[in-house]
Amino acid sequence: MRATLLYGAGEVRVETVPDAEIVESTDAVITVTNACICGSDLWPYKSMEPSEIGRPMGHEAVGVVEAVGADVHTLKIGDVVVMPFAYSDGSCVFCHEGLHTSCLHGGFFGNADVGGAQAEAQRVPQADGTLFVLPAGKDDALMRSLLTLSDVMGTGHHAAVAARVGPGKTVAVVGDGAVGLCGVIAAKRLGAEQIIIMGRHADRITLAKEFGATDVVSERGAEAVERVKELTGGYGVHAVLECVGLDQSMETAIGIARPGGAVGRVGVPQSETIPASRPAFFENITISGGPAPARAYIEELLPDILDGRIEPGRVFDRVVGLDEVPNGYRAMDEREAIKVMVEP
Ligand SMILES: [Zn+2]
Numbered sequence: 001m002r003a004t005l006l007y008g009a010g011e012v013r014v015e016t017v018p019d020a021e022i023v024e025s026t027d028a029v030i031t032v033t034n035a036c037i038c039g040s041d042l043w044p045y046k047s048m049e050p051s052e053i054g055r056p057m058g059h060e061a062v063g064v065v066e067a068v069g070a071d072v073h074t075l076k077i078g079d080v081v082v083m084p085f086a087y088s089d090g091s092c093v094f095c096h097e098g099l100h101t102s103c104l105h106g107g108f109f110g111n112a113d114v115g116g117a118q119a120e121a122q123r124v125p126q127a128d129g130t131l132f133v134l135p136a137g138k139d140d141a142l143m144r145s146l147l148t149l150s151d152v153m154g155t156g157h158h159a160a161v162a163a164r165v166g167p168g169k170t171v172a173v174v175g176d177g178a179v180g181l182c183g184v185i186a187a188k189r190l191g192a193e194q195i196i197i198m199g200r201h202a203d204r205i206t207l208a209k210e211f212g213a214t215d216v217v218s219e220r221g222a223e224a225v226e227r228v229k230e231l232t233g234g235y236g237v238h239a240v241l242e243c244v245g246l247d248q249s250m251e252t253a254i255g256i257a258r259p260g261g262a263v264g265r266v267g268v269p270q271s272e273t274i275p276a277s278r279p280a281f282f283e284n285i286t287i288s289g290g291p292a293p294a295r296a297y298i299e300e301l302l303p304d305i306l307d308g309r310i311e312p313g314r315v316f317d318r319v320v321g322l323d324e325v326p327n328g329y330r331a332m333d334e335r336e337a338i339k340v341m342v343e344p
Contacts, residue, residue, distance in 0.1 A: 002344070003119035004325045005054030009047055012326040013054065020121040025071040026089075028127030030063030030081060034147045035117045035342040036316070037328050038085075039177045040268050041110075043245075045329050058118030058342070059085035059109035060150035062134070062143065066121065074128045081131040083117065083124060084294035085109055085151045090129025098296040103129070118325055120344045132298045135306070144313025144341065145305045148182065152339070153301060153312040154294030155266045156182025156241070160190055162264030162289040163239035167191030170232050173213070174253050175243035176204035178315040178339035179266060181211060183241040185310050188212030196228060196237065198252070204338060207314060221248065225255035236261060242289070243267050251275045257285045265289035316341040 003017045020029050035058050044055065061083040065075050075081070088095050088103035095103050105126055110116040115123055124130055134146055145153075156179050165171055171192040173183045176199025187195050188211065197208040200218040208216070217227045229236055236258035242250055245267025253263045254276040263280075266289050274280075280287060304310045318337040320328045321344070328340035 001120040002322050004057045004116060004322070006044055006048055006057050007054045008050035010045065011050070012045065012057070012329050014322055014325055020115055020119070020123040022067055022069045023123065024125060025069040026126055026128065027069045028065055028072055028075055028124045028131060029067040030061065030083065030122050030124060030131070031066050032061045032063045032117055032119060032122055032344050034062045034143060035119070035344065036060045036147065037118070037325070037332055037340040037342065038151060039179060039332070041329070042333050043268065043270065045333060053112070056112065056116035056119070057110055058116035060147065061117035061122055062147045062150070063122065065131070068127060072127045075131060075133065080134045082134055082146055082149050082298065083109070083122065083131055084149070084154065084298070086291065086294070087114070087125045087130040088295055089126045090295075095129065098293055100293040100295040101291040118322070118342055120322070130295065132295070141313060142305070144316050145311055146313070147341065148312040148315065149294065149298050149301060149305070151292070151294055152178045152315060153182045153185070154297040155179050155292040156243070157186040157297050157301060158292030159183045159241035159243060159264040159266040159289060160186035160239070162262070162266070163241050164262045164286070165190045165192050165239045168193045169239050170194040170237040171239045171241065172196040172198060172228055172237045172256050173241045173243060174198050174249050175267060176201055176208060177243060180241065180243040181208055181315050181338070182312050183243055184208050184211040184213050185312055187239070187241065189304065189310060192239070194232070196231060198224060201335060203317070207338070221252065224252050228256040232258070238262070239264065241266070245269050247271055247275045254280045254285055257283070259283040259285070262286040262288060266292060315339045319343060
């Protein structure tokens with residue numbers, strides 16, 4: 001089959017690799033109908049050391065079940081499924097607590113162990129727990145939104161939950177990528193009164209406003225903090241969704257949180273320490289978040305997508321075939337595209 005491998009910074013190749021197959025009796029194999037390129041794929045795309053064997057890429061997919069192992073009981077061949085970016089058994093202590101990314105038998109897609117989803121097919125461990133069967137008969141626009149349940153919409157929602165967004169709250173979203181935009185959707189959905197999007201790309205700002213952002217702050221650093229305070233009566237916001245992962249964005253996030261507020265971080269941190277520890281301490285700011293248990297949020301978010309109340313699929317502004325995936329990485333890296341959908 002054809003699959004995407006990253007061989008080092010900027011070195012994306014689509015190659016023929018061994019077919020995805022059942023390894024464990026709890027596995028399924030899906031034919032990937034829709035995948036995507038993630039903002040988090042851009043970190044290795046920018047910085048990975050050269051590799052001789054390459055790293056399989058992609059962790060978001062909608063697909064069709066083509067094979068199941070002997071111990072898979074809830075799925076059948078032909079089911080249309082969404083695949084969260086982490087696999088999980090759905091039955092351990094952490095899965096029961098809704099934290100599927102810490103599953104005792106879980107792991108992540110997009111590596112040499114299980115392969116990646118920017119490919120014609122994907123092996124899915126713990127298939128019963130991992131895959132969610134979608135209702136049949138979806139149109140293309142709906143499919144785009146369903147695909148976001150595999151990562152970005154669940155991640156934006158997780159940032160909002162971690163930041164304790166609720167009715168009447170003031171919210172700021174740091175980062176205007178696809179996750180930040182889904183964070184705007186999530187904040188509005190959870191009843192936020194004021195939603196400040198922090199970003200500077202015109203196309204993303206426009207979409208953020210359509211998703212429910214009430215204010216835009218395009219400044220950075222100290223000026224951005226100043227501007228958010230102006231917009232919030234001098235206090236800062238109750239909830240900050242940190243959707244970038246850099247020290248500067250985290251510093252801004254803590255700077256704009258009001259005393260007693262919370263930062264929900266979902267951008268993969270690019271350094272080992274959390275900046276602005278002292279201001280966070282003295283203002284009693286909660287810092288929460290981590291990899292989103294996307295699987296846990298599907299049941300909650302799916303009805304809103306099916307009813308058209310939210311349309312996270314609008315973050316996809318480019319569609320490529322498998323052979324054009326390298327160009328898709330380039331387009332996202334150069335901010336030419338917000339999020340690229342892949343149709344293998
Ligand atoms: Zn588990």
